[in-house]
Every structure is written in C-alpha cells, then in structure tokens.
Amino acid sequence: MPKSKTHSGTKKRVKRTGAGKLLREQVNARHLLEHKSSRRTRRLAGDLPVSPADAKRIKRLLGSYGK
Numbered sequence: 001m002p003k004s005k006t007h008s009g010t011k012k013r014v015k016r017t018g019a020g021k022l023l024r025e026q027v028n029a030r031h032l033l034e035h036k037s038s039r040r041t042r043r044l045a046g047d048l049p050v051s052p053a054d055a056k057r058i059k060r061l062l063g064s065y066g067k
Contacts, residue, residue: 007061
C-alpha cells in the first residue's frame with residue numbers, strides 16, 4: 001500500500017495542542033475589518049476547538065489515525 005499523505009489545505013488551517021485537541025481559527029477575521037467593530041475583531045482573534053462532529057474527519061485528513 002502507498003503511504004497516505006497529509007491533506008495540505010487542512011494542515012494549514014488546523015493545529016494540534018499538546019493534549020491532542022484540534023484548534024482552528026475563526027472565520028470573518030481576514031479582510032474588510034474596517035467596518036467591523038473592535039469588539040467583534042477581538043472576539044474573532046482567538047482560536048476555537050474543532051467541533052466533535054468534524055474532528056474525526058479532520059484527523060483522517062491530517063493522517064493521524066491512532067492519535
């Protein structure tokens with residue numbers, strides 16, 4: 001069997017914590033920030049854990065089956 005490859009788009013968007021949790025950035029924080037309130041842009045700055053519904057699929061894309 002050939003080796004399975006890590007999905008390039010996913011590895012750029014998701015990072016793994018030391019405990020093995022998956023973190024992602026929030027949407028709507030990249031551009032057109034001028035009309036968004038400071039409160040909103042601060043709220044969008046933090047990372048969020050990936051939802052449990054998506055975690056299994058993302059782990060497969062990252063190539064970490066048993067981790």
